[in-house]
Each structure stands twice: as C-alpha cells, then as structure tokens.
Amino acid sequence: MLRRRNSPTPFAGVLVEHECPRCHRAVELPLGALCRSCVAEIERRAARWGNRISLVTTIVLAVYMYFFRLSPDPTARLVSAMAIVIWFALSNIVVRRAVRELMR
Ligand SMILES: [Zn+2]
Structure with missing residues (x-):
C-alpha cells in the first residue's frame, strides 16, 4: 500500500475518535x-425493556391460551406451555435487539 508522508488523513483502520459520539466524554475509540x-x-x-415487554406479552398469551384455547388433551397442553416459553424467549431477544439499535 502506498502512503503519502504528510497526508492529513490516516488509513481507515487507524481512524480514532477522541470523544464518545453519544456522551461526548473524552476517550480514544475506534x-x-x-x-x-x-x-x-x-x-x-x-x-430491562426486554424483560418487561416479554413478560407482559407472555402473560397476555398465557391468559388467552388458558381461558380460550385450553384443550383437555395433555399433549396439546404441553405444546401450549412450550409455545408460551418460546414466546417469552423470542420476544425478549427481539425487544432487546430493537432497544439496542434504537438507543445507539
Ligand atoms: Zn459514551
């Protein structure tokens, strides 16, 4: 790679910010x-948001399944319980990711 001696712009790999773009605290960062x-x-x-929102939506889903979709079949009940657990995990992941991206 060719590099001019007195270039004011260094290579992109060594570009450094001298303050955080979010809180403006003086630090050395890529x-x-x-x-x-x-x-x-x-x-x-x-x-925190992931836990709150997934808990609320999971409770709503569990109440709906218990009062409106409860089946006497034990296999169907097991599948419903698994669906509720999976719903909690997936909604938690999605909300965390969304909040992380929105707050940057
Ligand atoms: Zn910062």
Whole structure:
C-alpha cells in the first residue's frame, strides 16, 4: 500500500475518535464506537425493556391460551406451555435487539 508522508488523513483502520459520539466524554475509540459506560447503559436498558415487554406479552398469551384455547388433551397442553416459553424467549431477544439499535 502506498502512503503519502504528510497526508492529513490516516488509513481507515487507524481512524480514532477522541470523544464518545453519544456522551461526548473524552476517550480514544475506534471510529463509530461507543465508550464502555454507554455500551453498558444501553445493554442494561435493553435487558430491562426486554424483560418487561416479554413478560407482559407472555402473560397476555398465557391468559388467552388458558381461558380460550385450553384443550383437555395433555399433549396439546404441553405444546401450549412450550409455545408460551418460546414466546417469552423470542420476544425478549427481539425487544432487546430493537432497544439496542434504537438507543445507539
Ligand atoms: Zn459514551
């Protein structure tokens, strides 16, 4: 690779930001990255929102299944219970991801 001696623009791999783009705290970061405290705060909020929203929607789904779709067949009940657990896990993952992306 050719590199001019007095170029004001270094290679993209060594571009460094001198402040966090989110909280404007003075730190050395790769271009576009957030500081450690911002990443931790985003993760904490994403986990909290993910747990809240998936819990509420899971309760709604469980109540619906219990009162309107409860089958006397034990296999159907087992499948319903598994669907509720899977719903909790998937909605938690989706909400965490959405909050993480929205807060950047
Ligand atoms: Zn920051």
